[in-house]
Amino acid sequence: MDAKNSFISDIKTYAKIMKLGVIKSDIEQSIEDANTNNLSYEEFLYGLLQKECDIRKYNLTQSRIRTASFPYKKYLEDLSIEDLPADAQLKLKHLSGLKFIKDGQNVILSGNCGTGKTHIAIALGIKACLEGYKVLFTTVPLFITQLKELKSTKSLRGYQNKLSKYDLVILDEFGYISSDKEGAELLFTNISLRAGQKSTIITTNLSFDRWGEIFGDPVMTAAMTDRLTHKSYVVNMNGNSYRMKETKAWLDTLEN
Template identity: 90%
Template structure:
């Protein structure tokens, strides 16, 4: 083995021990590129480190998106802005800045089915992941079931500590299924943990005067509504159904 090959092998060994996967796999090609383009030692080293950094950032982003447990990927860029309810059109620019996360404010997307509530929520969640925030997505029925299971196994406290550390929690489908007394109390307690500190996005098909149908307790309902709406962004999502529009367009295309 010549001196050059021996040195490359040694670089790869060090890179492996230091978990520098990109440098380990790309070092030889990077040296050839540097020689072909007459790069200085500084430019060569900077380029190699940048490759390592970029792939690590990409992997961390993909990990955050995976851990967030989105049911599918939806991006804000895919929204047809002109088809959104007018209130959403006016407030989407601010929401997409993610300033509400920095300020620990909540967002409530309230309106009839099919108007883009979940799409906006997931889109904001994915953008938050891309910008380094820790995000969790779940539906309210699934969240309540999980909380009950954790309570029964006496592991709820650990989950609550974990829940408080998420920069953004998205609770989808609030109001689609009524909760029993235990479920309502668990939901109330665990949403309250974040109130005024970290951001929560809630999508709901119920107006505030119907939230009592979920909690079944007027005092709990009033308290929860007050905590969630304090300094929050309430978006009126009542409007024409996105899905109905897409279905109509699909059927029209079939006729043509």
């Protein structure tokens, strides 16, 4: 093995030890490009490190999106803003800046079915992942079931500590299924732990005066409503079905 190949072999070994995967796989091509373009040592090193950093940042972002457990990917750019309810059009621009996460504020998307509540919630969640925030997505029925299981195995405290580390928790489908007393109390307790500290987005088809249908307890309902809405963004999502418009547009493309 000549000196050049020996150096390259050693570089790959060091890159592997230091977990610099891009440098390990691209070093030969990078050297060839540097020679072809007559790059300085500084430019060569800069290019290597930039490529390594970009890939690592991309992988971390994709990891955050995967661990958030979104049911599917939706982006803010995919939204047809003019088809959203008027209040959503008004507030979405501000929400998309994600300052509400930095400030630990909640967002409640409340309105009838099909108006874009879940799409907006997922889109804000994915943007948060892209900007380095730790996000969790779940439905309220699934969340309650999980909390009950953790309580029964005496591992709820550990999960609560884990939950407190999420910058944003998205609870979808609040109000679609009623809960028993134990489930309501667990939901109330675990949402309350985040109140005023970390952000929660809730999508619901129920107006606040009907939240008692979920909790079955007027005192708990009043307390939950107060804690969730305090310094929160409440978005009125009542309007024509956004989902129906999307379906119609898709059907139109099939006919043309």
